[in-house]
Amino acid sequence: MKKLYRRILPIVFLFTVLISGFSYTQTTSSAAGPNKMEVHFIDVGQGDAALITCGGHAMLIDAGDDSRGTAIQNYLQKQNIKKLDYLVLTHPDADHIGGAPVVITKFAIDKVFLSNYEKDNKTYQKLIQALDDKELSYSTPETGEQYTLGTAEITVLAPNDTYDNPNDASIALLVKNGNTTFLFTGDAGEDAENDILNSGIDISADVYKAGHHGSKYSTSRDFFEAVDPAYAVISCAEGNSYGHPHAETLNTFRTNGVKVYRTDEDGTIIASSDGKNITFNVPASETWKPGEPTGSPAVTQAKENTNDQKDQNKETSSAVTEAAPETDQAVNTEITYVLNTKTKKFHKPSCGSLPTANRQDTSESRDSVMAKGYVPCKRCNP
DSSP, X not given: OHHHHHHHHHHHHHHHHHHHHHHHHHHHXXXXXXXXXXEEEOOOSSSOOEEEEETTEEEEEOOOOTTSHHHHHHHHHHTTOOEEEEEEEOSOOXXXXXXXXXHHHHSEEEEEEEOSOOOOSHHHXXXXXXXXXXXXXXXXXXXXXXXXXXXXXXXXXEOOSOOSSTGGGOOEEEEEETTEEEEEOTTOOHHHHHHHHHTTOOOOOSEEEOGGGGOTTSSOHHHHHHHOOSEEEEOOOTTOTTXXXXXXXXXXXXXXXXXXXXXXXXXXXXEEEOSSOEEESSOOOOOOOOOOOOSOHHHHHHHHHHOOHHHHHHTHHHHHHHHOOOTTSOTTOOOOEEEETTTTEEEOTTOTTOOSSSEEEEOOOHHHHHHTTOEEOTTTOO
């Protein structure tokens, strides 16, 4: 009997170990869940920059203007960031790409995504030169493409077309970690928002990085209803000349019970997600105070859609060349339409989507312009 026991005991022990190990493996697997994800809406004044970290990986969306590059570098280093998995520059306005050359120079970067809208000015040239110096390739992501950042899933929502202004050409991203979702749309306006809706992708999100710094020309009704956010974050500077955030946008958020966070009031804002819940490092705003626009409505709207005045001032000679009417057109001739010679669209002179490049002013009739192959802008319906 003792001999039989001695023979059976090792078998029982081995069986017990195997069962124990199997149970441990199963328990560990079922307990595994989303990594902690942090979204840092960095205060860069009148501009955008957002750092997303998850599971030891990092992505930077936009980099403020050229005066903010070193500040962003310091902020990333304080967060122990040594490498970026992704650098996403939503569109080529100076308040989104100006600080990027410093980031590109100081950090290793795996992938760089740029908008399909290019600009012919010093700010954009410095960006491309910095990428060339680091031998970094770049591309515009396709709508529907998906990427990962730790346990987070990134879905590309835009751009869905070529547009007459850089804002609508913004790269838009949906970042999902567990059951929590964040939406970034750059400065996309209503036309681009409609194209995102038409793509058929579910864009519902818990946190909405308010389009175009809280401008009334973004966050259109149908788009907002599709997003249906619980929280909105507005990146803007106190007393900015654009009047951001606009009262219309704030009213949309307020009447729908959206909690609003603003960099002009709280500085850098950090949202943390454990895959189930989202917490913020600061309380929601209670002021509901809109910005104070300066200048006439026409001037304000023009600034809204270029959002690159500082950069344009540096490039005065080039801007004059781009915007000048043809030499055979009399100086005092009334302009009836503005043509985009690249996209073959034409606009009213008062349109908020006037091209900043490939522009030609004309006094021709509507029929004459359309006979040349131009199509009317959907926004101003000339």
